Amino acid sequence: MLAAVAFTALFSDTAHADEETLQVRVQFTPEGAKKEPVEGVGFTITDPSGAVVAEGVTDDKGVARATVPSDGSFTVTIDTDTLPDGLAIPEGQESRTVTVTAGLGGNANFNLGQAPSEPASKISLLPKTIFNGIRFGLVIAIMSVGLSLIYATTGLSNFAHGETVTIGAVMTAVASGWFTISSATGGWGGFAQLTAAAIIGILCATAFSGALELAVWRPMRRRGIGLTSMMIVSIGLAMVVRFIIQMYYGSQPKSYAQFSSQTNINIGPIGVTPRDLLTGIIALIALCSVAYLLMKTRAGKAIRAVSDNPDLASTTGINTERVILNVWLLGGALAGLGGVIYGLDEQVSWNMGTKILLMMFAAITLGGLGRPFGALVGSLAVGLFVQLWAWWFSEYTDLKTMGALLAMILVLLFRPQGILGKKERVG
């Protein structure tokens, strides 16, 4: 008898030997990502007669342990009012009957899904659509400012610019596993870790861009090889780099290790995750800095002088080659930053840069080839156009990039110099 009491005391921290533990776990699986615990979900446990025997709330691991008076079968019912916004439990799975075994307890697992979006009226989604469009436009803009500056100073349509974007994102994803500042997923620890990795990624993109200028483009310019050849060489180099990335990074898109899904915060009619808001602000700050650099600093004025007329610039004592190298470095850094942000919006994949490259070309063509601020205007136009297309033709969202490309062709038909381009003969 004594031994029996001691035995139950060892294996049960409850006072009564008949009581059993029922563990409730609530999880949510975002599309293409790992399961995540859901915190703060309330539930009740009823016995077969319908009497409530226990209640509880899940903790930060999505787990709650409830004590039930005996073994047998119990019904666990999720309180749907306590579910976080945007998540829902599939119809008819709110409650589950669990068998609790003596000595072993029982488990009830719930998997949540995305809440079916309410059939919101189109017009109420418009502010959100415009916000997303501007944000997407800003991301394209930081990538394509470099493309546009390179075109303006050297005349080269650099098809390898997409790979600079990919390198920024891929190296960030790789570097995020190299060292540990914080092992946390999400939160400030994850943010610090990802920031450190992003700096490495951006440095790699900058180095790649600068190395190409020093090793390929500068020698080609010195040999007097023309722009068409250089454009085709950039296509060849882009293929080499793209498939090297595919060989060693893999074909599967991945998320950054620190990635976690976030709930929306509401600003007026616009719901936005803190991540999207922060990356949007970072993109905006980066663009403002570039604008300041171009308009106010000596280095920026030199860049504008070279893009206006390289020969004239070099006769006034500007070191043209030095300026062009600066442009490649600046363009590489911005493309890398764009890649890091784009990798947060979508996933990091080996061909992400190639996929966005056409959007970048559409943006700089729309804005006026070779006009740095044209790239900004064109990018915002492309971003808005893509999102508005997805909003208006909600059945045809897979064609949203097609809309932007069509818009580019139409603009060329009626205003070939682009929105901000100088009116000149371009034929």
Place this chain on the structure above:
Amino acid sequence: MSQTLSNGLFGAIGVVAIAYCLAAIGLNVHFGYTGLLNFGQAGFALVGGYAVAMPVMNWQWSIWATIPVVIVASSVFALLLGIPTLRLRSDYLAIVTIAAAEILRLLVSTPNLKNVTGSTDGINSFTNDIQNSIPGFLKGRTVPLWEKNISDYEMWVMMLGWFLVALFSVVVWALMRSPWGRVLRSIREDEDAARSLGKNVFAYKMTSLVLGGVIGGFGGAILVIGQRNASPGSFQTQFTFLTYAIVVLGGVGKVKGPIVGAMMFWFLITVTDSLLADWTDGSGFQLPTWIMDSSNFSFFRWILVGGGLALLVIFRPQGIFGDKKEQAFDVR
């Protein structure tokens, strides 16, 4: 080794090589003779391929009746591309053509049009007329090519394809010797000079775009017939870049350039693929797995193509057999 070489030989004369050869003949008209930077040859090939597959699948046409459809559809596509861009600087044409090819690929990929285009799976079973037209001396036989056996269907498509290659090569050869071809080349060399002599440069460029586009369309048609499947995956942007590699390899602005280029290109690609597969299959000579393994060796061909294209353009822009005087790069 003889297995590898016979694979390579088949690669050099097979249906895929023929399709790319036709696309390259068309691109050579654009780029080699007229100096047009067409980056959308994949789009022309896609138009040609779907112009064959869609009428047969959707309206039960005879496949032979789709030949005029290929011509009309690629011509219309060329006009649509040319009107906004041919008056502009050459890089505008490059960006618009690459965008237009991508628009078409997205259009045929969308699930919303699945009953018409078959979405990403594409269209199958439109080749019965070709199957039934196999001549008696081929029917039911396999043709041995060294260690490789070619089925009667493949052999028949190859014969049709090489006939088209010969036909279009002769057409291009004759046209480029004509006064019309000389104007094209003068536009390539100096557009303003041609204009100052009273030539309607826009019209010449447009006819060149249409002619090369139609030839590229037949390339796409042969490709889908050979693969018995028309799907957007065959017409990605890579298609255009491979075609450029073929034109540059064989020699820009030469009639035999695309033929030599396509055969060399697909021989090299097939042999490389075959060797790498052999070196990563876990027996015999093996490459270290940190360089490549059986899961990723197939990407190496693209690295080879990209690197080869870049090196050729830098160090030998006229191609292996090209003529330095005829090279189309940077004449303006």
